[in-house]
Amino acid sequence: MLRTHTCGELRIAHVGQSVTLCGWVQRVRNKGGIIWVDLRDRYGLTQLILEDGQVSSELLDKAASLGREFVIQAQGVVSERFSKNDKIPTGDIEIKIQSLEVLNPAKVPPFIIEDETDGGDELRMKYRYLDLRRNVVREKLQLRHRMMQETRRYLDAQQFIEVETPVLIKSTPEGARDFVVPSRVNAGEFYALPQSPQTFKQLLMVSGFDRYFQIVKCFRDEDLRADRQPEFTQIDCEMSFVSQEDILSTFEGLARHLFKNVKGVELKDFPRMTFADAMKYYGNDKPDTRFDMKFVELNQVAQGKGFGIFDSAELIIGINAQGAAEYTRKQLDELTEWVKRPQIGAKGLVYVRYNTDGTLKSTVDKFFNQEDLKAWADAMGAKPGDLMLLLSGDTATVRKQMSELRLKMGEDLGLRDRNIFKPLWVIDFPLLEWDEETKRYHAMHHPFTSPKTEDIPLLDTDPGKVRANAYDMVINGVEVGGGSIRIHDRTTQSLMFKHLGFTPEEAQKQFGFLLEAFEFGAPPHGGIAFGFDRLCAMFGGSDSIRDYIAFPKNNSGRDVMIDSPSTIADEQLKELHIRVNI
Structure with a gap:
């Protein structure tokens, strides 16, 4: 083996041992009389140190000439660091270098190979083999x-x-x-x-x-x-x-x-x-049950009051966003515009604030009195401080629309915690x-x-x-x-x-x-x-x-690294009995 240890395994117990490491140069810090090299492999990162007077000027010059992503072999002795780094497992030690060999130099990479990189998605996909060197990937x-x-x-x-x-x-x-x-x-x-x-x-x-x-x-x-x-x-x-x-x-x-x-x-x-209940209460066959906000069907309490949109609807459904009555008019207008986007396709949104004083305020007060709105609130289990949101239309469409709205409300109210399963x-x-x-x-x-x-x-x-x-x-x-x-x-x-x-x-x-x-x-x-x-x-x-x-395709189904799919030679097409006329 070209190395005795990896760049992630040396600890304070190894102090005094002679070791050989191999890896990629993460960065070089040159302070004139002292040079630090951060060496990385897939196991971690180890700091190398070279000091003027303790190594030859040739070795110091070689270290100073190292570039990012050079592949090197370094031999030296494990030493306790004077200034420790508690952010990495090897932060208590460093390697005092005695010899250094460049196994392969490298061009300057097209993006910074660190957790926080300056490379965009397409650039990183083109150079995926470099992206794979980053810890987060x-x-x-x-x-x-x-x-x-x-x-x-x-x-x-x-x-x-x-x-x-x-x-x-x-x-x-x-x-x-x-x-x-x-x-x-x-x-x-x-x-x-x-x-x-x-x-x-x-x-x-x-x-x-x-x-x-x-x-x-x-x-x-x-x-x-x-x-x-x-x-x-x-x-x-x-x-x-x-x-x-x-x-x-x-x-x-x-x-x-x-x-x-x-x-x-x-x-x-x-x-x-059941699938039927998933569609009835959540509007899709893969409900997110980290939060409640189930659909409530309101036809019986919302139709027959002269509001044509509701009266002609096959289904009226509502969700109760607990504690959201404090939404501002601007927020509610933005929510209305959100459901009217082509991706959602609703024609509008009816909302009812259940104020903390017990009164109810809606966008359809012209058609529904306080008693009517209280019937909605009772059906939906709403309490003072809650916000009720209603959509109507044909059953399949309105369930799909409300499903999207429910998920958005869950996200906006912080109810979709990634740490809860x-x-x-x-x-x-x-x-x-x-x-x-x-x-x-x-x-x-x-x-x-x-x-x-x-x-x-x-x-x-x-x-x-x-x-x-x-x-x-x-x-x-x-x-x-x-x-x-x-x-x-x-x-x-x-x-x-x-x-x-x-x-x-x-x-x-x-x-x-x-x-x-x-x-x-x-x-x-x-x-x-x-x-x-x-x-x-x-x-x-x-x-x-x-x-x-490891090597994914982009959103167009292309592998931009190897440029695939690609055309093939006419001779290959002929062998495969394929005639292409484009």
Whole structure:
């Protein structure tokens, strides 16, 4: 080894020892007769010292000529520092240098490689290998590593076996768009990169591998956001001979294990909430339950008073912001403008101040008297000092709008504490959802999700009301994992394909291998997949997953470091039987 120790491990107990360190020059401080060099590696930072009279002038000159990010090897003796630095673990010692070798000089980096950098996102992504040297980025990847190891430790202890599934698979029409890969040896035919290992893990259950997991790369050609990448990582799991309750219990265990062993947090209860209740009380299927502010439906107490906007509305809902009656008129006007933005789309906002003297003041006093407003307050559980906010419209739209407003109020009132974690399971999702564009039903999760047995007759009469044996784990308003009990017999799976608009021939072409496998003794089974990048970001206190991925894409799906995607040579296209006319 070129070094005896790392730059993060030397302590006062090592004083007097001769050591050799290797790393990158963080900075050089030259005071003429004395030079300090901060040397960094991924383990930490150690101060080197060279003093005139104690080292040769050549060695002093060599140290003075060092630039930022030079790679060096330094040999010397550990000494107690006169002026200690309690901000770093090695702050009690320094190395009195006896020899110094430049292993590789470096150009001046395009941005400062420190926790507080002057590099913007695109610049740092272009030079990602330099960005990864920064402590704050490296620590995020170390967190990711720890999460992986603890996941494997828990699942191994639960008798799961890790199995790798293929990356070159078959394209299917359901779900998000596939990334496709042309086959050179099979002209005109294509592989797809997997959006998930769904069918393969089900086939593993048919094979008798009753507990499978994989920390696996998946690919979706979809629009990107802060929490999405074209390639992402899942903790993918499947179990045989289990009920929904068995799966929820097992993976509550995984969540508790990760939070306790990685973050030192003890998760408490995992309450259950139906999809219907999540939509009714929170307006979305991944409610943030760190704060209350549930929706209250007000049609019965707010309609029939001559206020046309309410009288014509399919749904009127309100939320009660406790203690917010002191909002100024300016703040309330800004809130009104916020809900009217195109991203939210509300036509307006009705608010009611419940003053501390017990009076109620609203924007619709012309239509509603104090008795009417008191009925609203009673329905919403409001008390003096609270602020009530109301929206109205068609049910689906107004719930979505109020969901956004609720989250904003929670943020503005400091109720979304990143250090508090409130998990829950959302269950009983609809099996199917109607797509206006294609004029047919699509699987809300995927075509292999089993319907609740008692709802199967509704497939022929009212498909939209069929509930699925599906479940999502939600923490702090983020869906961190989702899964279902699967269909495991050919008859039910064929029925599901029929209701999704597949002809028998199309179903056979796309999924004949799975249908046939179900005829060879497929056990009852189910599973779940966790968004591993999202989990890492949550544990790290971030909204974006990009810093938890070593080499991420930007918001356009590009890797600006290697300039990908890129064009390829005409000869390659010809070999792949692809003709491009642009």
